[in-house]
Amino acid sequence: xxxxxxxxxxxxxxxxxxxxxxxxxxxxxxxxxxxxxxxxxxxxxxxxxxxxxxxxxxxxxxxxxxxxxxxxxxxxxxxxxxxxxxxxxxxxxxxxxxxxxxxxxxxxxxxxxxxxxxxxxxxxxxxxxxxxxxxxxxxxxxxxxxxxxxxxxxxxxxxxxxxxxxxxxxxxxxxxxxxxxxxxxxxxxxxxxxxxxxxxxxxxxxxxxxxxxxxxxxxxxxxxxxxxxxxxxxxxxxxxxxxxxxxxxxxxxxxxxxxxxxxxxxxxxxxxxxxxxxxxxxxxxxxxxxxxxxxxxxxxxxxxxxxxxxxxxxxxxxxxxxxxxxxxxxxxxxxxxxxxxxxxxxxxxxxxxxxxxxxxxxxxxxxx
Amino acid sequence: xxxxxxxxxxxxxxxxxxxxxxxxxxxxxxxxxxxxxxxxxxxxxxxxxxxxxxxxxxxxxxxxxxxxxxxxxxxxxxxxxxxxxxxxxxxxxxxxxxxxxxxxxxxxxxxxxxxxxxxxxxxxxxxxxxxxxxxxxxxxxxxxxxxxxxxxxxxxxxxxxxxxxxxxxxxxxxxxxxxxxxxxxxxxxxxxxxxxxxxxxxxxxxxxxxxxxxxxxxxxxxxxxxxxxxxxxxxxxxxxxxxxxxxxxx
Ligand SMILES: Nc1ncnc2c1ncn2[C@@H]1O[C@H](COP(=O)(O)OP(=O)(O)OP(=O)(O)O)[C@@H](O)[C@H]1O
Ligand SMILES: [Mg+2]
Numbered sequence: 001x002x003x004x005x006x007x008x009x010x011x012x013x014x015x016x017x018x019x020x021x022x023x024x025x026x027x028x029x030x031x032x033x034x035x036x037x038x039x040x041x042x043x044x045x046x047x048x049x050x051x052x053x054x055x056x057x058x059x060x061x062x063x064x065x066x067x068x069x070x071x072x073x074x075x076x077x078x079x080x081x082x083x084x085x086x087x088x089x090x091x092x093x094x095x096x097x098x099x100x101x102x103x104x105x106x107x108x109x110x111x112x113x114x115x116x117x118x119x120x121x122x123x124x125x126x127x128x129x130x131x132x133x134x135x136x137x138x139x140x141x142x143x144x145x146x147x148x149x150x151x152x153x154x155x156x157x158x159x160x161x162x163x164x165x166x167x168x169x170x171x172x173x174x175x176x177x178x179x180x181x182x183x184x185x186x187x188x189x190x191x192x193x194x195x196x197x198x199x200x201x202x203x204x205x206x207x208x209x210x211x212x213x214x215x216x217x218x219x220x221x222x223x224x225x226x227x228x229x230x231x232x233x234x235x236x237x238x239x240x241x242x243x244x245x246x247x248x249x250x251x252x253x254x255x256x257x258x259x260x261x262x263x264x265x266x267x268x269x270x271x272x273x274x275x276x277x278x279x280x281x282x283x284x285x286x287x288x289x290x291x292x293x294x295x296x297x298x299x300x301x302x303x304x305x306x307x308x309x310x311x312x313x314x315x316x317x318x319x320x321x322x323x324x325x326x327x328x329x330x331x332x333x334x335x336x337x338x339x340x341x342x343x344x345x346x347x348x349x350x351x352x353x354x355x356x357x358x359x360x361x362x363x364x365x366x367x368x
Numbered sequence: 369x370x371x372x373x374x375x376x377x378x379x380x381x382x383x384x385x386x387x388x389x390x391x392x393x394x395x396x397x398x399x400x401x402x403x404x405x406x407x408x409x410x411x412x413x414x415x416x417x418x419x420x421x422x423x424x425x426x427x428x429x430x431x432x433x434x435x436x437x438x439x440x441x442x443x444x445x446x447x448x449x450x451x452x453x454x455x456x457x458x459x460x461x462x463x464x465x466x467x468x469x470x471x472x473x474x475x476x477x478x479x480x481x482x483x484x485x486x487x488x489x490x491x492x493x494x495x496x497x498x499x500x501x502x503x504x505x506x507x508x509x510x511x512x513x514x515x516x517x518x519x520x521x522x523x524x525x526x527x528x529x530x531x532x533x534x535x536x537x538x539x540x541x542x543x544x545x546x547x548x549x550x551x552x553x554x555x556x557x558x559x560x561x562x563x564x565x566x567x568x569x570x571x572x573x574x575x576x577x578x579x580x581x582x583x584x585x586x587x588x589x590x591x592x593x594x595x596x597x598x599x600x601x602x603x604x605x606x607x608x609x610x611x612x613x614x615x616x617x618x
Contacts, residue, residue, distance in 0.1 A: 264426055265463035269477035270452040270529065279476060283467050362467075 068328040082332040086322040093158015093318035103161040106141040154232040158313035166304040170240040178247035203245035211238045216310035250292040254285030287362035294355035375399045382432035394588040405565045407575040410585035416568045420535045424455040456526030460538040462518045464510035471506040496524040516547025536567040
């Protein structure tokens, strides 16, 4: 008889420690060792201390009644009443009160246009026509003087419509200029190259404020008598030229990174200089610098707030306008600022999310 | 002008310098007959690439005359455009456009240079892709293909303009050995169809199989030219003997 093999059972072991879910994540990321535990405790403590205070101020003890006396009462936190009271002044600036539906419609049209332009579905030839129509509608609504709309001079324009209009137009206009300047700096023609280099260096050497100052106050001095150009246009040109110089350098970075073989292959196929740039070089160079370009756009959007220096009251400027002259409400500037911060943030955050999406789109050909 | 009508390319005492003191092409005299297949070889840095890049003006010469298909190459942009339509080029590094699909790479030039309607350009492109045996990859992006496939696309792209002359600058030297054959096969096929070909390559098997003439360059000069059979079996100069012993030695 063969010898029987004796079965030996393995001793039971505990199940492996769970490595997924909230608890292990907290353990691994917040309390992995004593340094990280200490940091977590300090940061957590500060948050525990300040967040309730902020919530208490901003929500629990806040008041939304548009009444300055209610705000001054004992124990009252944030005074959102200032927004309820002044929001139309902040958002539309000095635009005539009864006519404010016009900038409202104009702004909605403009934002809709921007959203449309950012959506792949609408990247068709007719989008250009939509742009022209919407821009025309924007200016007709804002300026009036036809279709029975009363005329509103540009110095009364203000607030969000002005911010959006300045940002949109300067972004749209500075982009082609920047492309030309970036190409010009790499041109074979010394005159063009020198001109573009001087332009970029000159603009980068001065702050935006001084450009705006010159556009607004010095430029008219050099104009022949009787010729006036609207301050809004002068400022728009100033902002655009300023932004274009920075944008040109970002784009030039992308051009610089292009391998020489691409242009040579295009040339060997008989493509002209401009065909080579537009079909081959720029699409690839721009795709490389999408984050830099979006960075500049976001910066430009916020830089428009500087036009208050030449008495154009865009969003930031109109907040000052709304509160500075009103002794009752002046103390509640903080609430006002938080309000426009929220507006700026909404736009900038949308832009930066969009940047990520665009990056994904343009890199599709690189996926294997 | 001194070109005979059956010479499609005429180099007449062509000289070229890089910068002020690097004399890269020295007194080049060369006549290429219509339909002739020429292989250019020589040690690295001898000016082979520069020579063939002068033919479609990717490089410009400073002295002498260079006449391609009856048109002299000068600063005249019209002449350059005309010649580039007649001369196709294939590069060592493929130089496909990575942001365009294979099909778009091929239709670009017919559509924008040849002003061909899109549909016709696409049909033409597909014909060329079939010719290089890669039609099934038309919708892919270049970076999704292997090196050998990319180079075949590059050849098809150059053929889409129906060129009279094809220039190849070391078309197989960036490829793995097993891909070299698939590219050479396509080139041999082309060579048998009567197009004028100038090919910089060290693939001696290819030279023996298709070339009418081998040109050996060293230090910016054409040192020797002969039929492949004569050149390989009976090199005339010390430079070519030395070169052949090196590339055939192992
Ligand atoms: N743009 C340039 N500027 C200056 N010198 C150059 C330039 N291009 C090439 N050269 C030099 O000219 C010489 C000839 O170059 P070319 O590329 O024609 O050589 P090649 O025979 O093709 O060599 P390889 O077999 O390595 O490709 C080399 O010494 C090279 O360093
Ligand atoms: Mg070379």
